[in-house]
């Protein structure tokens with residue numbers, strides 16, 4: 073009834089699964105990243121206590137958001153940083169464009185920021201005559217291909233090295249057929265060095281913003297955020313307001329958790345703490361809401377704002393691994409994306425909370441202990457109630473609800489059902505029954521539990 | 532109302548009742564040998580380390596590791612003679628040709644082989660990233676067990692910029708194959724003085 077999507081998650085997953093070898097590779101590679109995470113975690117005996125501490129610090133942050141933001145702003149301004157506030161993506165984009173224009177620039181280099189993906193900043197800037205180059209290698213690859221990132225930490229995880237080789241051959245003039253990652257990375261390094269050295273404006277994301285000191289931390293392995301920011305005359309840092317933490321000491325908790333959860337590394341190569349612009353430089357922070365304060369007001373879903381974007385929940389998710397990032401049609405894919413997206417647009421993203429087996433693996437690995445699978449389950453209820461349930465499920469669920477409400481109908485349905493399964497499985501195994509997709513229906517029992525009970529009581 | 536005031540008002544209206552900051556958020560890590568732990572992890576992340584008695588040993592090692600290298604800069608007075616360029620430039624772009632940067636790290640962390648450097652060590656913030664090869668000199672006495680210990684000692688805003696560096700820059704964005712030398716240094720050599 074509300075199936076307005078071009079391709080909802082299930083249909084997009086079917087597309088993705090057409091290339092079975094690639095799906096298997098995708099699945100196994102992400103699982104490998106998950107096992108690296110497990111090995112790193114096993115080396116920290118206090119891991120569970122760390123998660124608990126992180127979760128509680130974030131609970132405090134959610135409850136004290138207003139004051140922490142004011143404290144952060146005050147200290148950042150004292151540090152010589154300009155603070156901007158953006159209610160939504162459009163306002164964020166307009167602020168960034170304005171800063172670029174003030175700097176007299178027409179080109180910008182950008183490091184990874186899922187927020188700018190959420191706000192569709194690149195498209196906006198390009199439409200306004202500004203050239204944007206993404207400098208994270210994975211992001212640069214997908215940008216050349218006119219694709220969004222398919223994973224929040226590994227943006228090009230959906231591509232093979234042959235595909236990257238093709239893209240680089242076309243855009244960077246590397247040898248045709250070249251697939252050696254070392255060679256391809258070197259080509260990108262040369263290309264992006266030139267970019268870093270010639271851009272007057274650089275935009276980075278923010279991993280953590282420290283209220284106590286008015287500074288912020290950006291984590292990368294490639295060093296691209298630093299190369300961009302330290303060479304530019306103007307540094308813009310874009311952050312969702314939930315990135316705030318109370319004190320610098322709390323970074324000890326989060327930096328111990330983040331990279332281990334993400335890729336199994338003990339910490340990222342660079343964890344850069346920015347507090348003041350360098351002499352002659354301008355530093356701006358754009359603090360963005362874009363639905364976050366609404367999510368903060370939803371008791372069942374506010375915990376999603378504790379996320380530190382490590383992607384552990386994506387890597388572990390059996391559905392993400394076998395459906396790919398694009399099937400989520402949202403800037404943030406996977407389990408966390410599926411609880412964030414309905415807040416941004418319930419109708420458009422109504423399919424996402426259903427893209428889960430509710431196995432709970434996401435909640436088990438989440439370093440800030442977000443109850444991800446519970447929230448997925450709760451979103452389903454909200455969406456059904458609001459009439460946004462995916463079409464086929466709505467019809468089936470309504471029929472099921474009617475049957476379950478009446479004991480007589482329930483017993484009759486069982487009898488009919490067992491008959492149907494035994495004598496005419498085709499009616500169950502048709503395309504109208506989504507449950508049958510990819511599944512074998514079980515052998516129906518000869519008698520129901522009810523019949524068995526009644527017969528045995530008689531005997 | 533400005534956007535700022537609107538956002539803050541809506542945050543205030545929507546935030547839940549106050550929850551306290553947890554009493555315990557720092558933990559102790561115990562390693563039999565802090566230096567060995569640091570070296571093991573640094574090796575794991577693609578860096579290299581050498582325990583040396585003094586600057587003379589560092590000089591000798593550098594001369595074999597980077598023979599005849601030009602565009603070398605250092606902030607260590609003891610090694611000043613090895614340098615033919617300086618990191619003390621007013622425009623960071625002037626460092627684009629830097630081949631080797633030799634700097635000191637005032638604090639290192641055993642659990643993850645991260646080394647803190649800030650503007651007291653860096654005449655230009657971009658130096659440890661823009662250089663082709665990076666050498667950091669640390670002292671055994673400044674290796675702490677974990678990140679909690681590091682933050683207890685650090686004042687992160689003492690200078691305008693500081694960073695933890697752990698190994699050489701790297702990426703695995705092409706089919707998850709690890710490539711050392713993404714945008715930052717292509718190698719990291721750490722010398723550990725007593």
Ligand code: SF4
Pocket residue numbers: 333378379380381382383384385386408434437438439440441442444
């Ligand atoms: S929800 Fe948890 S596991 Fe998923 S990306 Fe966020 S912090 Fe990581």
